[in-house]
Each structure stands twice: as structure tokens, then as C-alpha cells.
Amino acid sequence: MEFKTSDSRYEIEPNRDGSSFVHDGIIVHAGGEIWLEIDGRKHKATATKVGDVWWVHVLGHTLQYEIIEAGATGSNEDNGLTAPMPGKILDVLVSQGQSVSQGDALMVMEAMKMEHKIIANCDGVVESIHFNTGDQVQQGAELLSIVENE
Amino acid sequence: MLKRTLVANRGEIACRILRACSEAGIEGVAIHAENDSGTMFTELADIAIQLEGEGLAETYLNQKQILDIAIENGCDSIHPGFGFLSERADFAQAVMDAGLIWIGPSPDAITKMGDKMTARITMKEAGVPVIPGEEIDGGLEEVLAIAPSVGYPLLLKATAGGGGKGMRAVHREEDLESEAKGAMREALNAFGDDRIYIERLLTGSRHIEIQVLADNHGRTIHLGERECSVQRRHQKVFEESPSVALDSELRNAMGKAACDAARAVDYVGAGTVEFLVTPKGEFFFLEMNTRIQVEHPVTEMVTGVDLVREQLRIAGGKPMSCGDLNMRGHAIEVRLYAEDPANNFLPSIGPLKRFIAPTGPGVRLDTGVREGDSVTPDYDPMLAKLIVWAPSRIEALQRMSRALDEFVVLGCTTNIRFLRELCDHPDVIDGWTTTDMIERLWPDGWSPDMPSIVNNAGLLIAAACESTNHGRILASSGNESLRPSTFETISRRFP
Incomplete structure (x- = not known):
């Protein structure tokens, strides 16, 4: 079974005995309520699935694991110029073909009445701009692309 | 005496006010935008009226529509909560001109304090120190x-x-x-x-505010301080009372300055005077918030005064009910935000598939949401406030840590873990809280301090849940055939 988090991929094939699962010295009982057992100590856990993501609360932490279906391919790594939140484009500060330096502000967007700047992550040239001032964007949408200087 | 109050707000603070109305025997009228239909505060009201229009300007900021609803529904008063119209003198004036009671200070006091330039000048004249x-x-x-x-x-x-x-x-x-x-x-x-x-910008300073209460019978008192130094993006996340930085001498001096500030504008009702306190113990007037404040519960916990009830009482023309104050123990509030602290505290959205609040001694949750609600990008990302009280500061921190560990929110990313780590930070434990501390402690951004055993456990739980289709029966419990018969559960309900 394969899972993805915001920064890693994991493969896990736990040993199953009924509704109990064992891996690396940790035991999870998943019949009805979820109990974690480490070194003979029990801890209550809570989990729920939203879309393909398992949200898990355990030991005071909240974690997310996205299940990767067998045969599915991972998405390409984006270059950081994506919307970090859903919201509205307030201002486009650059134009196509413009040279930019790392750290330059490229766009200003707004969500929940707060402004957020999209910053160039490298020195390069603006290749394309995908949104205009006033557009609504979804989280993760690619806002613009930059061709990095060699 | 008030009989029917319209609450011109939403979410957590609307719930707080509607509950106070209910306790005071006042009928509560909620107003809500279409996208707030069926949310918690609309259910706590005796009457809930849907606002026409979309967006804040047409709904929660629409003075005329709100006032018309109040009049049509026989309200005798309007409580603005915080944010939205709470510090709009023109709205306060319109409410009063319509013959209704404005639960707050006079439009003149709001104007003088709301315009920061006028406030500075007024405070200078009243002898209150300014930055x-x-x-x-x-x-x-x-x-x-x-x-x-x-x-x-x-x-x-x-x-x-x-x-x-x-x-x-x-x-x-x-x-x-x-x-x-x-x-x-x-x-x-x-x-x-x-x-x-x-x-x-006075770096290394503390943000400390004084709660004041004034009635129409000549009494203006202060209810001690709240320390609100821990902020991100200039929004508070962690508030406590009392402050470790104040001794009784400084507390008395700031309390007196706060009362002077309130009297300078003939203030009536609950208000907060904010000060910056430098490491040398100088204090400067920042601003006065002419409304109930987000962090008012910490003052309620240490003084035993119900500030919203006092607002209602004072607005009804009665004297405030509290006598000499006796501060007890220590209270801490943290703000639960729908945001991702590991992604520069940017707002997050999602369904609250699970929302299990902590309980137990000394724990209070002021929430505007519950399990099953969705967090949308339409409104402020603050979902709830978790407040604890304990006899001492260290016990309050321990209680807050315990409560945050119990707090389960799944489906929407929140700042719970960030708040939990704050409680463990030596600077917080020692009380070295300053307004720049989050940037100072995490200059490259915060990420959770997660032992590998937690990740291993989480991964195994996800695998176990995926294998057993955890929660699937529950999710489809609308299907009659899957519900356990009453006879199977009767012994559990009546042991």
C-alpha cells in the first residue's frame, strides 16, 4: 500500500490479524474505534477519509496521508509559482518576457481579506501569465511560469 | 431592560452573544448571509433572518438592511459583536436615531477612538502616554x-x-x-x-491591554490586563491574564490610564485600552477598541465577571453588577484558526469531518462551528477560541497542553499543533512573550516537531483504516438497514 504526504512517499505492508495491524513494533486495532499500542501503552486515535486523503489524529498530532492507487502516476513537481490558497488576484506586477530576479514580487493575491505576494523563486524570464487582475483562483493553480536563466 | 436584541454578527461571537441573551431572558435575533444558512449561530437564535445579497458589503456590512430587519422584527436593541459594524459610529447613530438601543459606547466615543489620529490627540490631552x-x-x-x-x-x-x-x-x-x-x-x-x-515600530515590546467597563451611573472600572503579545501577521493567537510583566504598581498605573482614557470620551459599556509596554516598563497608548473583544474570556475567567451580560445590563440602563474585583488564578486563550502554520499561516479550507472539542475541568470552548460544518474562504479564518483556567500560570499551560492534545479537527488544516508547541516553548513557559516572538523563534517558518514514531503510527493507522474501510458504515448510516435496532442499544442508554 502506498501513501503520499506533502513531502514524502511511503510504502507499507502491515501484518494483519483480523482488525489488528502490526508494523515496526507498533500495533493498531481498527475494529470500530481506533487504538494505537506502543510498548504496551494504549493511545486513542481518530481517522477519517476526505477524498483520497486519510486524516489521522494521534498522540496530539494531525497527519494526512493520500492513498496512491496502484498504477497511478504522481504529478509533476511544480516550481512554486502556484496559488498557496484559494483567492482572488489583486495585482499582476510583471509582464510576459520581463526579466525577474529571485525575490521579486510577481503577483499579489488576496484571501480572507489578507494579501499575499507571489515571489520569484529564481532569476529568469516570465514565460507566461495565466491569470489577470480580478480572477478567482483555486489553491494549487499555476499562476505564471518563469524560465530560469542558465 | 432589553427584550429582543438583534445580533449583527456571525460565527463564534454571535453564538457567545446569543447565549448571553438567552441566559438574560432576552430574545435573540440572528441575521445571516445565505452561505451561513444552518450554521450554529442561526440555530442559537430565537429568530433567524436571511440577509439578501452576496458579499460582505451587501450582507453583514449592509447597515440599512440590518436596521430594517431589526425594526420589522420588533427588536429594541442591536449588539454588533466585534469586527463588521461594531466600530462604525454612523451605524451606532442610525440605530439610535431609529429609536433602538445600541449596545456599545456613544457614536462620539467610537469616532474619537476609531480614528487613530483623533484618538492620539485626545489621549495626549487626557495625559495618557502615546507612541x-x-x-x-x-x-x-x-x-x-x-x-x-x-x-x-x-x-x-x-x-x-x-x-x-x-x-x-x-x-x-x-x-x-x-x-x-x-x-x-x-x-x-x-x-x-x-x-x-x-x-x-517598538521591537521587543509587549502588547498588554486593559479591560474597562463603564455604566451610565457614573462608574468606570478596569478589570485587569490581558497579555496579547504572541501574534502572527499582527493577529493575536495566544492571550493570557494576568501578565507576568506587570507588578501591582504597573497594573494600577495602567489601569488608571485606561480609566482616564475611557472617561476622556465619556465611555459607556465594555471596552479595551491597548498599550505597548517596553522592556523598561514604560507604557504607551496604542488604541482603544470600543467593543467586546475576541479575547474577553480570559478576563471573565480570572475576574468571574460575565462581560457580555454586563454589556446587556448596562445597555438596559442598569448599573454594572460587579462589586470589588478579586482576581483569581490564571487564564489562557488560544485562537483556533483554519490556517496552515507550516505554510506561512495561510488560510485553509475544508469540511470539518471530525470536530471533537476537549472537555474537563477549567476548559471552555467558544466556538462558531461544529462537526459537519465546512470552512469556506468567504469569512475570517478564526473558528473557535479555547480557554483554560487554572490556579497558577504553569498549571494553566499544562491544562492548555492537555486540552490541545485532546482537540481533534479532521478535514481542514488548523493551527492546533502550532499552539500546542507554543505551550511547550521555554520562552512561553518563562513568560518571555513579545510581539515579534513568532518571527524571532521561527525566522524561516514553522514546521511541526514530529517524532518519527508519530509518523510511523499515523501511517500504520492510515493503512489499517484503508484496509478495513474504516468509517464506511457510519458514513452511510442514513441507510435504515445498517442502523442498529433500538433493542441492541437500549441497555447502553439505560444501564
């Missing part, structure tokens, strides 16, 4: 001209502002123009007024 700075009466050119005389680092603030909107710290002259433009634009969007002012 060195400059008021700007003009546009961008004036900002650029005045900034050098104030010096860097400096702070740009919306004149009509609050809540961190339109506020920018500027550390270098070359950033001034773009930051000023941004601050003015944000101020215009949030408050309909793009005026800003400049003041010196």
Missing part, C-alpha cells in the same frame, strides 16, 4: 515625505483599522512605497478608507 509617531493627512506623497522623520523600522497602520488589516512593518526605505500601497489598498478594501499613519 512617538506621525499622523498622515494625505496620500502616498505624504507617507514618503514623513517616513524619514519617524525612522526605521516603522509600522504603517490603517487609520480606520484593526485586526491586522492594512498593517505593515517596514524595515528598509526601499520597501516603503510598495508596502504603503499595499497597506492603503488593504485598508480601502477592509474599511472603505485608505488613510494610514506611521509610527515607530
